[in-house]
Amino acid sequence: MRQGNNISKDVLLKLTPCMHRVIIPLYIPEETEYYKDSFDVFSMCLESLHKTSYTTLKISVVSNGCSAGINSKLLELQQQGLIDELIIEREAIGKINSLLKVLRTVEEPFITITDGDVLFLNGWEDKVFEVFEAFPKAGMVSPVPVFRTHFRLTSNIWVRYLFNKRLYFREVKNQNALTKFANSIGWSRLDEKWKETILTLQGKQDVTAVVGCSHFVGTYKRDIFKYLPKVNSNYKLGGNSEFLYTDKPVIDAGGYRLATYDNYAYHMGNTIESWMLETYNALDIIEHKMPLKNNNDFLLKDNLIMKLARFLFEKLLYFKPFKRYLLKKKGLTTKQIENFIS
Structure with a gap:
């Protein structure tokens, strides 16, 4: 039988103030072959977030059918304070359904969704929010500009700026980063025609953003996710799942899909290379975290x-x-x- 009073009853929540949450879905079913470096890659991703963020963000990790050994390591990371929310699913429920575990209840006004193989660089958070401030209609901003995204779910930008010189092709800010992205997805090289020019949009205070973005890492306004499908995804990965759940809601909300003009993160893939370690070790640690400024543009x-x-x-x-x-x-x-049409 119950004895005494529950000391938590009728007590109001007093949570740590936070304006920005990062969600990382993680699938590492084993630590051999394709996945042999995956946990080390994820650890670099997580540590780089903590090193480089300048706001008091919170991090959610969803273990999507990871092995028991990986789950034990994740619990250790949570105990160390590196993970704020850890959700462990024994069965692989898919990338999107892992995200939905957090997205349907998240309260922070800004949400970064990232794969577990992204290396965040100094300045990424600052530059992402700089784009949000410069473009009030920005719904998603990625810290990684990638090639040929100018017609991918960007029609609302084209219609708005069709006769405006703020929308214009400019030289690529960081060609080396574009090449590294191509390498990370299995391309051996990147032809000059892919990294010569990129479509940009000029915003307030002369902030330049790249038009369009990829969905492997991006920061969203929470209002975007009012437009999520009501049911869960049928795919473990791929299909139309990322389009329906992370791309289309931005457009349905009337938001712009943009990226920073310079590169502020790297897609590492499943193998650690020497340059990644050098970049990671060179990161400056931001010791004093600042609260993210609130505004009415959400x-x-x-x-x-x-x-x-x-x-x-x-x-x-x-x-x-x-x-x-x-x-x-x-x-x-x-x-x-001709290069862009072919």
Whole structure:
């Protein structure tokens, strides 16, 4: 029988103030072959977050069917204070469903979703929030610009800035980082035509952002996730899952998908290389964390007129003469246009 009073009853929550949460879904079923370096890669990812973040962020890790040995290591990391929330699923429920475990209840206004093989660099958080401040309609900002994202879920940007010189192709800020990204996804090299120029958008206080982004790492406004599908994903990985759950909600909310102009993180892949260790060891540790400044730009809206304009624009993109016109209007030469069209 129950005896005495529960001292927690009717006590109001007093949580540590936090404006930014990072969510890392993790799948390491074994520590051999493909996954032999995976936990070391993840550890570098986690430590780099702690070293380089300048705000008091909280980190959630979802173990998606990881081995018992990996789960034991994760528990140790949580006890060390490196993980704020640890969710362990014995069965592999898939990357997106792992994210949903946190996303459906998260309270922080900004949420970074990252794969466990991302090495964060000094300045990443500062530059990401700089883009959010410069572009009030930004819904997702990645610290890693990647090539050829200018037509990928960016029609709302094109429609808004079609006749505005703020939208223009500029030289790539960090060609070496683009090459490293290509290497991380299995490309042996990156041709000059892929890293010569990139579509950018100029915002407040002359902040430059890259148009479009990849979804392996990105920071979102929480309001975006009001547009999540009501049901869980059917895929462990891939399919249309990341489009439906992390890409499309940004557009449905009327948000822009952007990236920082310079590179502030690296995609490591599943193998540690010497340059990664050198970069990691050279990181400056931010000792004094600051609270993230609150503002009223969190909520995003879309409207019927913009939805119709986006629909028509996307249909017109199927016509190569129209696409050539757009690329020329935004600064590409005839030779560059052929490279972008082919």
